[in-house]
Amino acid sequence: MRKPISRRDVLKGSAALAVGTVFASPARAAAPEPVAITPDLVAAATKEGKLVFYSSMDLPVGEKLGKAFEAAYPGITVQIERSGSERLFQRVAQEFDSNIHAADVVNSADASHFIPWKKSGWLMPFVPEDVAKHFPDNYRDPDGMAVTTRLWLSSIAYNTNLVKAEDAPKSFADLLDPKWVGKMVKGHPAYSGTIMTTTFQIVRELGWPYLEKLAKQRVMQVQSSTDPPKKLSLGERAVMADGNEYGIVLLKEAGQPVEPVYPTEGTPTISGPTGIFAGAPHPNAAKLFQAWLHTRETQQFFVDFTGQYSLHAQVQPKAGRRKLSDIRLMKEDPAGVEAMTEEIKTRYARLFRV
Amino acid sequence: MTTTTTSPASRPRIDWTRPVLWLFAAVLILLILLPLSWLAVFAFTDKGRHPTLQNFVTLFSNPDFLDPLLTTAIIATTSALICCIVAAPISWLVSRTDMPGRQTIRALVTASFVTPPFLGAVAWELLAAPNSGLLNQLYRLFAGEDADPLFNIYSMTGIIFVISCYTFPFVFVLVANALDTMPGELEDASAILGGNAWTTARRVTIPLALPALVAGALIAFLQAMTLFGSPAILALPAGFHTMTTKIWSLFQYPPKLELAAAAAVPLLVLTVLLLQGQKALLGRRGYSVIGGKYGAPRRVELRGWRWAALGFCLLVLLNPVFLPYLALLNAAFSPNATTLVTPSTATLHNIVFVFTELSSTQLALKNTVILGTATATIGTILALVIAYVTTRKVIAGHRVLGFLATAPVAVPGIVLGVGLFLSYTRPPFVLYGTLWILLLAFLTINLPSAYQQLQAAFATIHPELEEASRILGATRLQALCQITAPLLRTGVIATWCFIFIGVMRELSAAIVLFTSQTKVLSVLIYDLNEGGDLAAIAVLGIAMLVITFAVVLAVNRIPMSGGNAGARLRNG
Numbered sequence: 001m002r003k004p005i006s007r008r009d010v011l012k013g014s015a016a017l018a019v020g021t022v023f024a025s026p027a028r029a030a031a032p033e034p035v036a037i038t039p040d041l042v043a044a045a046t047k048e049g050k051l052v053f054y055s056s057m058d059l060p061v062g063e064k065l066g067k068a069f070e071a072a073y074p075g076i077t078v079q080i081e082r083s084g085s086e087r088l089f090q091r092v093a094q095e096f097d098s099n100i101h102a103a104d105v106v107n108s109a110d111a112s113h114f115i116p117w118k119k120s121g122w123l124m125p126f127v128p129e130d131v132a133k134h135f136p137d138n139y140r141d142p143d144g145m146a147v148t149t150r151l152w153l154s155s156i157a158y159n160t161n162l163v164k165a166e167d168a169p170k171s172f173a174d175l176l177d178p179k180w181v182g183k184m185v186k187g188h189p190a191y192s193g194t195i196m197t198t199t200f201q202i203v204r205e206l207g208w209p210y211l212e213k214l215a216k217q218r219v220m221q222v223q224s225s226t227d228p229p230k231k232l233s234l235g236e237r238a239v240m241a242d243g244n245e246y247g248i249v250l251l252k253e254a255g256q257p258v259e260p261v262y263p264t265e266g267t268p269t270i271s272g273p274t275g276i277f278a279g280a281p282h283p284n285a286a287k288l289f290q291a292w293l294h295t296r297e298t299q300q301f302f303v304d305f306t307g308q309y310s311l312h313a314q315v316q317p318k319a320g321r322r323k324l325s326d327i328r329l330m331k332e333d334p335a336g337v338e339a340m341t342e343e344i345k346t347r348y349a350r351l352f353r354v
Numbered sequence: 355m356t357t358t359t360t361s362p363a364s365r366p367r368i369d370w371t372r373p374v375l376w377l378f379a380a381v382l383i384l385l386i387l388l389p390l391s392w393l394a395v396f397a398f399t400d401k402g403r404h405p406t407l408q409n410f411v412t413l414f415s416n417p418d419f420l421d422p423l424l425t426t427a428i429i430a431t432t433s434a435l436i437c438c439i440v441a442a443p444i445s446w447l448v449s450r451t452d453m454p455g456r457q458t459i460r461a462l463v464t465a466s467f468v469t470p471p472f473l474g475a476v477a478w479e480l481l482a483a484p485n486s487g488l489l490n491q492l493y494r495l496f497a498g499e500d501a502d503p504l505f506n507i508y509s510m511t512g513i514i515f516v517i518s519c520y521t522f523p524f525v526f527v528l529v530a531n532a533l534d535t536m537p538g539e540l541e542d543a544s545a546i547l548g549g550n551a552w553t554t555a556r557r558v559t560i561p562l563a564l565p566a567l568v569a570g571a572l573i574a575f576l577q578a579m580t581l582f583g584s585p586a587i588l589a590l591p592a593g594f595h596t597m598t599t600k601i602w603s604l605f606q607y608p609p610k611l612e613l614a615a616a617a618a619v620p621l622l623v624l625t626v627l628l629l630q631g632q633k634a635l636l637g638r639r640g641y642s643v644i645g646g647k648y649g650a651p652r653r654v655e656l657r658g659w660r661w662a663a664l665g666f667c668l669l670v671l672l673n674p675v676f677l678p679y680l681a682l683l684n685a686a687f688s689p690n691a692t693t694l695v696t697p698s699t700a701t702l703h704n705i706v707f708v709f710t711e712l713s714s715t716q717l718a719l720k721n722t723v724i725l726g727t728a729t730a731t732i733g734t735i736l737a738l739v740i741a742y743v744t745t746r747k748v749i750a751g752h753r754v755l756g757f758l759a760t761a762p763v764a765v766p767g768i769v770l771g772v773g774l775f776l777s778y779t780r781p782p783f784v785l786y787g788t789l790w791i792l793l794l795a796f797l798t799i800n801l802p803s804a805y806q807q808l809q810a811a812f813a814t815i816h817p818e819l820e821e822a823s824r825i826l827g828a829t830r831l832q833a834l835c836q837i838t839a840p841l842l843r844t845g846v847i848a849t850w851c852f853i854f855i856g857v858m859r860e861l862s863a864a865i866v867l868f869t870s871q872t873k874v875l876s877v878l879i880y881d882l883n884e885g886g887d888l889a890a891i892a893v894l895g896i897a898m899l900v901i902t903f904a905v906v907l908a909v910n911r912i913p914m915s916g917g918n919a920g921a922r923l924r925n926g
Contacts (some may be wrong), residue, residue: 052870059885063711079713081870083881090607095869098779100787102870188590190606191884220508220591227886234486234692256690345606349418354590 021138022111022148022271022334031144032125034132037291044284046075051285053078054092055107056085056193056272057150058226058247061306068301069289076285084224085109085193096122101279104286107149109225110193111271112338114146124276124283128291134313135294139271146275149293150302151309153327154198154225154268155245156261162238171264172206175214175241182218185237187225188354190345194225198242198268199344200337201330205265208347214241215351233258242268246307249321253307262322266330375749378739385798386758389773390765396615396776409616422595423620426579429514429596433578436518438571441525444667449533450559451654453663459671460530466674467523468902470859470876472583473895474520476883477678479587480685480892482507486692488681508592516584519674521577524803525570527848528810532566533559535814538652551654568632569806573763576625580766582862583876587883597621598766598862605866611772618769625763679899685892692888704889708897712890717871718878722858723901725789725874729796730854734846736797737804742834745812746820756809763802767862770798775866787869795863800856804849811845812838851906858902 035041045051051069055062059082066078081088085108095102108114117123118141125144139148156175158168162183169175175184187195202210220237222228228243233256240248245267248260274293276286292298299312309317309324317323400406413419444463448456466474481489482505493504506512536559544554582598589599597617604614656663685691687700708715737759743749744756762770774795778785785791815838823833839846861876868877875898882891 054870059712059882059887059890060707063707063713066713067711077713079717079870081714082885084884086606087884090605090609091869093607094609094775095787098786100869102787190603218593221593222591222886223884224886227884230886230888231486234483234690236483236486236692349603352593354593354595 022273022332023114023138023141023146024335030125031127031132031142034127034129035287035291036129037288037295041284041288041291042073045282045288046073048282048285049076050282051076051078051289052081052102052104052282053107053289054081054088054103054105056083056088056109056224057107057306058244064305065293065302068298069292072292073288076288078289084191085113086189086191086196089113089193092117092122096120096279101277101281103277104280104282105274105276105289107272107274108193109270109272110196110337111148111273111332111334112197112341113193114141114273114275115334115338117275118143118145122278124278124280124286126276126287126290128294130291130294130296130312134296135311136313139273139311141273141275146273147294148271148311149274150272150306151311151324152194152270152272152307153245153262153329154194154242154270155240155248156263157229157232157240157243157245157248157258158261159232159235159238160257160259161235165259168259168261169239169263170261172202172210173265175239176210176217180217180239183238184217184241185220185222185228185231185239185243186241187228187243188221188223188352189348191223192225194244194270195242196341196344197270197332197337198225199348200333200340201266201268202242203340203344204333204336205330211348211351215353219352221352221354229258249307262327264328266328269329269332271332271334372749375739375743378736379743379749379751379755382736382740382755382758385794385801386761388777389770389798390761392776393615393618393765393769393773396612396772397619398616400612409612410619412613413616418595419600419617422597422600425510425594426597429510429517429585430575430579432514433517433521434571434575436514437522437525437574438567440518440670441522441570442529442567444670445526445530445533447663447667449530451656451660451663453656453660453667455664455667459664459667462667462671462675463523463526464906465903466520466671467527468855468858468899468906469520469674469678470583470861470879470895470898471517471520471581472587472861472876472879472883473682473891473898474674474678475516475584475587476879476888476891476895477681478507478512478516478519480681480692480888481505481677482512483692484508488684488692488694489677491692508588510592510594513585513588513592513596515673516588517578517581519678520584521574521581522674524573524577525567527807527852528566528570528573529563531810532563532814536562541652566810569810572628572632573803573806575628576763579621579624580763580862582766582768582865583859583880586861586880598768601766601768602862602865605768605772611776614769614772618765621766621769629760682892682895685889686896688889691892704893708890708893714873714878715894718873718875719897719901721789721792721872722875722898723905725792725796726854726857726905728793729800729857730850732793733797733800733804733853734808734850737801737808737849738842738846740805741808741812742838745809746817756805759805760802762798767795767799767860768866771795771863771866774798774863786867787872789872791867792864792872792874795867796853796857796860799860799863800853803856804853807849807852808842808845811842815841847910847912851909854905854909855902858898 053066062080062082066080069078070076088108092103123145127144131140131147135147156169189196189199219241222231225244226247228240229247229251231237232240233251245260248258251258274290276290280286294312296312296314299310299315303310303315304318307321397409398405400408447453448459481487484490484503484506487505489505490503494501540558541554544558549557580598582602585596585599589596601614601617604610684695686704688695689699689701740755740759744752774791775786777783778791819837820833823837828836861880864874864877865880868874875894879891879894
């Protein structure tokens with residue numbers, strides 16, 4: 001049997017580093033009572049029979065998660081709507097403004113999205129038992145509107161067929177070397193929440209001049225942060241300036257010629273919170289999914305097959321993978337992202353001309 | 355034939371066709387004017403709906419908008435030119451010469467038309483991405499590892515090339531149809547009067563084919579100008595915007611709908627000018643080429659050049675059909691989208707993923723087929739009636755109807771999408787979130803080409819045939835059913851297929867109007883491209899092509915009343 005884990009242990013855990021506060025604690029918080037997965041909940045969810053999950057997770061990863069849920073609860077089908085978080089945000093706004101409630105559960109790669117959603121009253125408070133017991137406070141909304149399901153990085157990476165290890169960039173500053181002109185690929189902050197968060201952290205740490213210089217390197221621009229790792233493994237570009245580190249890790253494990261680089265300035269860190277929409281067409285299925293998603297079993301399974309990190313205190317990192325505590329991380333700040341979103345989109349578009 | 359649902363007038367005095375025609379006119383006005391009015395309102399007002407010209411000032415003083423406008427102008431002009439240069443000789447070879455494999459070439463052109471431009475763009479990414487592209491890999495086998503890429507699809511030239519690949523069929527269809535229906539007697543007359551081959555071509559064939567070529571160039575220009583699919587996939591990595599991708603970026607949160615609407619105005623003005631220009635160029639010359647008294651055209655004997663001509667056609671068709679299809683097939687069975695498949699590396703993983711794991715596949719397939727069939731059927735009927743009204747000048751204001759039916763061509767699909775979104779998210783028509791709004795969008799977008807095609811078909815049938823029938827005592831409806839409909843059979847079926855294919859190709863309005871429950875294949879493919887899932891796109895794309903070909907083949911086999919009359923007439 002596993003021994004009970006205290007709050008102190010949680011703080012020492014590999015994932016729960018103090019890399020920032022995703023959800024600030026207000027003076028008065030009113031989270032609902034934690035809910036366990038009961039036969040009643042399962043029955044009600046099965047009766048609804050369907051779940052619509054808006055997510056920016058790399059599609060094969062997201063679909064695998066959906067299939068795992070379908071296997072755990074036969075009779076409920078999961079429909080996954082995958083697209084960049086910034087696009088999902090726009091679509092949710094468009095649909096809600098037209099009084100269309102198609103989405104049950106949302107997982108965004110831009111934690112700042114939950115700030116306006118919560119303000120508008122679009123989220124349903126719900127706290128799964130595991131979240132109450134095993135998730136650190138700074139990664140869950142005090143009112144129970146959302147919880148950080150996954151943590152991942154946006155790193156540098158290179159194609160080992162095209163770049164020798166000793167020539168590979170070690171830092172963001174190295175990417176400005178003229179030898180990388182026309183050889184890099186990166187995602188776009190107007191489509192991808194990961195890249196929006198990454199750009200915010202890079203601007204904060206390195207300033208706009210870094211991006212001004214990077215823009216002059218003729219970087220190939222793609223949309224989603226899930227795409228650069230794929231372009232790298234195809235050999236389309238030699239170096240990834242930003243993109244999902246977990247994509248690189250998974251491709252490397254699959255034998256593709258890619259290698260992640262954790263820049264010396266620090267690696268941008270991204271929280272992906274999940275919440276239930278207040279107008280969810282399948283509220284019980286949504287609750288069941290949210291509860292199931294944050295159990296130790298699901299979180300362990302998720303960490304093992306997606307190469308991302310979990311905040312669940314009992315989840316163990318997969319053997320052979322780099323621990324989060326061994327990487328120098330950049331601090332998260334969703335409130336800062338929210339305040340700067342428009343500036344980032346405008347200035348980025350001006351610099352990179354797209 | 356489409357009006358057979360209304361019962362034929364029992365007494366010749368009462369002509370029931372008029373009210374029906376007025377009804378169609380009203381539907382058309384609603385369909386076109388409602389979204390366009392909303393666009394106009396947004397273009398000329400600010401957020402508070404107070405009238406202003408500020409949107410245009412912002413637009414025209416900002417290089418962020420002027421650059422895409424210039425880029426779009428270059429792309430559209432060049433593509434239209436390339437389309438004409440490529441399509442005109444091929445359509446002449448297929449239609450008027452004894453080149454071998456003429457039917458095969460026609461089928462292959464149809465294949466390139468059936469291929470959605472965004473799918474073609476992805477396929478060409480697989481082929482000609484500067485480093486991973488199959489063609490560039492092949493080139494490096496000979497030129498050495500470090501050679502510069504032979505092709506770079508992520509460039510202005512690359513985009514023009516891909517757009518031309520999937521736009522030239524528009525020109526081909528129009529020109530080939532015109533050449534097919536051209537009476538041989540006119541050319542014979544020229545020859546009898548001593549004109550040599552060149553004189554005959556210059557004085558007879560080319561002038562008769564000119565309206566079709568000009569119309570084709572115009573359609574190609576407008577298609578290239580308003581196309582979203584290919585630029586959406588290629589322009590971002592190439593590092594620039596076209597008007598359509600720029601307008602799409604204006605919908606990012608918070609959406610700047612006023613600017614988007616204003617950005618469409620220059621495109622609209624340009625289109626109106628072009629349509630006027632076309633009229634001025636062609637003047638009032640009559641181009642009726644099917645009458646009661648003409649025979650089939652004579653084929654030019656190419657002699658020794660027959661196989662060279664076929665070679666030329668196949669070489670051209672390598673680009674829109676053979677190479678991209680091979681690249682897609684390769685990607686579908688490859689573990690890594692741009693590695694050449696060998697029997698030992700071939701995998702079914704991508705196919706299993708798309709059809710068993712990807713949760714949107716079935717829904718998108720179902721929605722797309724429903725929308726394609728419904729839009730094609732309704733659209734053909736609508737276009738048929740309007741074309742009849744405008745060519746036969748049946749009701750007052752027929753010119754306005756013709757203009758309205760052509761107007762959507764000037765509105766980029768993505769902007770029309772916004773217009774429709776604005777129109778149908780508020781009472782009395784709340785349609786957003788249903789398939790109906792997509793149906794309306796696809797109908798409006800495909801109407802211009804459907805109308806143009808059927809109008810061209812009507813224009814080539816001289817009214818003397820109908821008049822003869824009516825003089826002999828038939829009502830207008832009887833004349834239509836017995837004389838005009840059989841002659842139009844080919845045109846109607848072609849138009850139906852045209853619209854169906856148009857729906858499969860359509861991405862720009864769908865991307866604004868879809869919801870998770872009303873997703874279509876094109877949007878699913880766009881979303882997959884966003885995440886770089888090229889192998890899944892290849893599988894879905896091939897499935898999409900198979901469906902389209904199956905439907906087009908099936909529809910062409912539908913027997914229709916008097917179906918052989920047209921053939922008899924042409925052969926007689």
